[in-house]
Amino acid sequence: MPQIKLCAVSEFGEENVKTFRVGKKDIAVFKVEDTFYAIDRKCTHLKGNLAKGKLVDKTIQCPLHGAIFNLKTGELLKQPGTLAGWFKKAKNTTIYRLLIKDDFLFLEE
Template sequence: MDMVKVCRYDKVPRDGAIAVQVDGTPVAVVRSGDNLYAISDVCSHAEVSLSEGEIYDNTIECWLHGSCFDLRTGEPTNPPATESVATYRVEIDGDDIYVSLDPIA
């Protein structure tokens, strides 16, 4: 799938996330330190927005029940979530962020 422009880099807060849509799919664009990630914006446990959670140690924490997901792999790092969430390719071109819904292999 092609890369889709989703936002400007300066719209994503440091150690924070924003919610975007890529072809109708909810995606959280996340900055953790100097790293940029794109991950499903839907918690696999409670189906709430992950982009509203806290970012630390390359994880995002679901605000509802506290499950954390590794931003690199989408794997849950603690319960109650047991299922992974999708991670996506993300690139910066100039001041713009692009995401592809092709899963990271």
């Protein structure tokens, strides 16, 4: 399985999120304690930037309309709480497998 080097683990420091463009994919990588999670950067509802969302435990809340996703599974935990959520529903998001090797973070394709 091909692996794409993203960054050194130490680059996260105090930051808990970084974004990457891998081919045509926009990916957000979140650090929660000592674990890394990678998901699509754009919300499945109206493409809000999840990297700018509210991180709580192992969930991310979209900054646009409040959809909440599980970082480990990609499961949609809460639909958007606005009128926009009534007309267009969010769905589960894509997760990506990560690997740490020699203190570098890799995306497995």
